[in-house]
Amino acid sequence: MKNIKSFIERHKLQVAIFGIFLTLWLIFYIVNPYAFSNPYTYTALLSVTPFTILPALGLTYIIIATEVDLSFSSIMAVGAMTFAYIWQDTGSALLGVIALLVVGLIAGAFNGILIAKLKVPSLIGTIGTMFFWRGIVLVVTGGYGMSLHKIENTYVQKIFVGTFLGIPSQFIWTVLITIVFWLILNRHKFGAYVYYIGDNRLAAKMVGINTERTLLYIFSLEGMIAAFAGFLVALSLGTVWPALGDIYMLKSIAAVVIGGTPLTGGVGTIFGTFMGGLMLDLIETGILAIGVSGFWIKVVDGVVIVIALIAQALIREGELAKIRRKKEALAKE
Amino acid sequence: MVEESYVIYAKNIVKRFGNIVALNNVTFKLRKKEIVGVVGDNGAGKSTLMKILFGIHKPDRGELYIKGKLYPELTPKKAYELGIVLIHQERTLCPHHSVWRNIFMARELTGRFGFLKIDEMKKRSEKALQELGLISRIESVDTPANYLSGGYQQGVQISRALVFDADVVILDEPTNALSLKEVQKVLEYVKQLKERGKSGIMISHNIYHVYPVVDRFVILNKGMVVGEFWKKDLNLEDLSHIMLSIAETGKIPPEYSKINLAEKPDSKEVEIK
Numbered sequence: 001m002k003n004i005k006s007f008i009e010r011h012k013l014q015v016a017i018f019g020i021f022l023t024l025w026l027i028f029y030i031v032n033p034y035a036f037s038n039p040y041t042y043t044a045l046l047s048v049t050p051f052t053i054l055p056a057l058g059l060t061y062i063i064i065a066t067e068v069d070l071s072f073s074s075i076m077a078v079g080a081m082t083f084a085y086i087w088q089d090t091g092s093a094l095l096g097v098i099a100l101l102v103v104g105l106i107a108g109a110f111n112g113i114l115i116a117k118l119k120v121p122s123l124i125g126t127i128g129t130m131f132f133w134r135g136i137v138l139v140v141t142g143g144y145g146m147s148l149h150k151i152e153n154t155y156v157q158k159i160f161v162g163t164f165l166g167i168p169s170q171f172i173w174t175v176l177i178t179i180v181f182w183l184i185l186n187r188h189k190f191g192a193y194v195y196y197i198g199d200n201r202l203a204a205k206m207v208g209i210n211t212e213r214t215l216l217y218i219f220s221l222e223g224m225i226a227a228f229a230g231f232l233v234a235l236s237l238g239t240v241w242p243a244l245g246d247i248y249m250l251k252s253i254a255a256v257v258i259g260g261t262p263l264t265g266g267v268g269t270i271f272g273t274f275m276g277g278l279m280l281d282l283i284e285t286g287i288l289a290i291g292v293s294g295f296w297i298k299v300v301d302g303v304v305i306v307i308a309l310i311a312q313a314l315i316r317e318g319e320l321a322k323i324r325r326k327k328e329a330l331a332k333e
Numbered sequence: 334m335v336e337e338s339y340v341i342y343a344k345n346i347v348k349r350f351g352n353i354v355a356l357n358n359v360t361f362k363l364r365k366k367e368i369v370g371v372v373g374d375n376g377a378g379k380s381t382l383m384k385i386l387f388g389i390h391k392p393d394r395g396e397l398y399i400k401g402k403l404y405p406e407l408t409p410k411k412a413y414e415l416g417i418v419l420i421h422q423e424r425t426l427c428p429h430h431s432v433w434r435n436i437f438m439a440r441e442l443t444g445r446f447g448f449l450k451i452d453e454m455k456k457r458s459e460k461a462l463q464e465l466g467l468i469s470r471i472e473s474v475d476t477p478a479n480y481l482s483g484g485y486q487q488g489v490q491i492s493r494a495l496v497f498d499a500d501v502v503i504l505d506e507p508t509n510a511l512s513l514k515e516v517q518k519v520l521e522y523v524k525q526l527k528e529r530g531k532s533g534i535m536i537s538h539n540i541y542h543v544y545p546v547v548d549r550f551v552i553l554n555k556g557m558v559v560g561e562f563w564k565k566d567l568n569l570e571d572l573s574h575i576m577l578s579i580a581e582t583g584k585i586p587p588e589y590s591k592i593n594l595a596e597k598p599d600s601k602e603v604e605i606k
Contacts, residue, residue, distance in 0.1 A: 199427035209438075266427070332514070
């Protein structure tokens with residue numbers, strides 16, 4: 001019991017977001033028990049939520065390091081397009097996957113160089129690259145979509161967007177990748193540096209952490225995972241279209257922030273981001289499932305985001321008051 | 334060789350920032366197991382000198398010997414490896430992260446593939462904090478740094494020196510912006526370092542904080558070493574008299590010139606290339 005209490009105490013934010021998630025689910029369940037006891041509702045949820053969560057994972061690292069990336073939504077389209085072309089021209093899906101990962105990495109590294117080496121503010125810099133990559137997609141495709149229907153029922157489709165024991169493959173991939181991101185952030189030296197750069201960049205530099213290289217790596221990582229997410233989107237819908245990825249830009253950022261990673265950086269969790277993404281997609285699935293107009297999605301999104309942020313603000317305020325008390329007591333000794 | 338008898342021997346260091354000469358032919362020596370106080374007004378070049386000794390800045394001219402070896406390209410990482418720890422006035426702590434993470438910042442103990450050895454780091458942090466008598470005050474090594482008062486935060490930084498068994502601890506204005514009681518704590522930690530046989534450099538513009546803990550003083554003024562005294566040759570009053578005179582006239586009163594160890598300061602400005 002004491003262990004549970006101290007666990008909650010240490011992970012207040014994550015417990016809060018989990019609580020909000022359960023509450024939402026309960027509301028949906030009460031309103032439409034039929035839809036929410038139907039496994040198809042959950043299959044639908046788990047097959048779309050990876051597209052929000054995956055880019056949000058890399059974004060969590062970036063936001064913890066007090067930077068931001070807006071270009072990942074365009075890099076999603078670049079990744080999907082790269083796959084489509086390589087696969088069409090060579091017939092090799094494996095080559096296509098490798099190519100899209102490499103292109104994503106390069107696009108991300110380009111952001112990294114801009115921000116870490118050339119000291120361009122990340123907000124502005126990645127708005128620039130967001131337009132640039134979207135423009136490249138439009139120029140290359142001529143604004144037309146590309147069909148991937150020939151890939152249906154191939155092993156590639158089954159591996160990435162099929163089902164395994166009834167669970168959508170893309171969700172299994174997402175869970176695995178989430179675990180890797182969690183491990184790196186919490187148990188690896190690299191993750192520690194990401195935190196330190198966000199928490200006190202000057203200190204990180206002074207103790208000898210290579211802040212530029214770390215930033216370059218996290219932007220490259222985000223480029224790669226965004227390209228992969230874009231590929232999954234295209235694969236699951238059977239088409240690459242020029243605006244692919246657009247809707248995920250604010251959604252993934254929202255997932256990170258709802259998950260308890262503040263835009264001021266320094267702290268944040270992968271679990272929170274995962275739950276944040278899952279929650280935003282639960283709202284979408286839930287509202288469609290209970291049969292209300294889809295226009296309500298944004299309204300509920302807005303309400304939930306605000307509630308989550310208020311909860312975080314209250315928790316942090318409580319924390320700050322506690323810190324002040326402790327500090328004063330220590331100083332007086 | 335004379336360089337070999339010192340832990341740190343910085344010879345004729347020149348450092349410019351644009352047209353400003355921050356350090357003008359400064360020679361600085363640190364012996365084993367001694368604590369040297371570097372005092373001087375704001376802008377005297379104290380922090381610049383320390384940043385050079387820790388490899389954050391590169392000197393434009395001059396030689397830097399550490400434990401008898403010349404290091405023309407010192408970096409903070411290299412300095413760490415050589416057993417030098419810098420405790421900076423802007424606390425090099427991450428406020429939202431635990432004490433143990435802060436102690437091992439950038440020098441994490443890692444196992445295979447760079448994964449952290451968390452248990453061992455916690456254990457070693459706890460031991461160091463125990464030695465400094467800090468652990469009972471800060472509850473646990475998992476406490477975030479921003480839960481601690483300024484004095485204890487400096488204590489955490491100082492415990493880095495114990496964890497890594499550093500030989501040299503550079504304290505750059507460690508008592509800055511601390512209340513009186515907190516200053517006492519920090520001075521207590523510095524004394525403990527000395528008892529453990531470490532060498533230290535303590536920079537401060539406040540001679541009252543430096544005096545109780547050091548063996549020797551080096552006085553900087555406008556980028557030059559103007560005075561160097563053994564503590565046994567001076568009492569606090571003499572020192573404050575000297576500092577006042579430097580602030581007013583830029584010179585050390587003649588009655589102290591006999592005990593002044595500083596080589597005649599080179600009054601010539603270094604010519605700018």
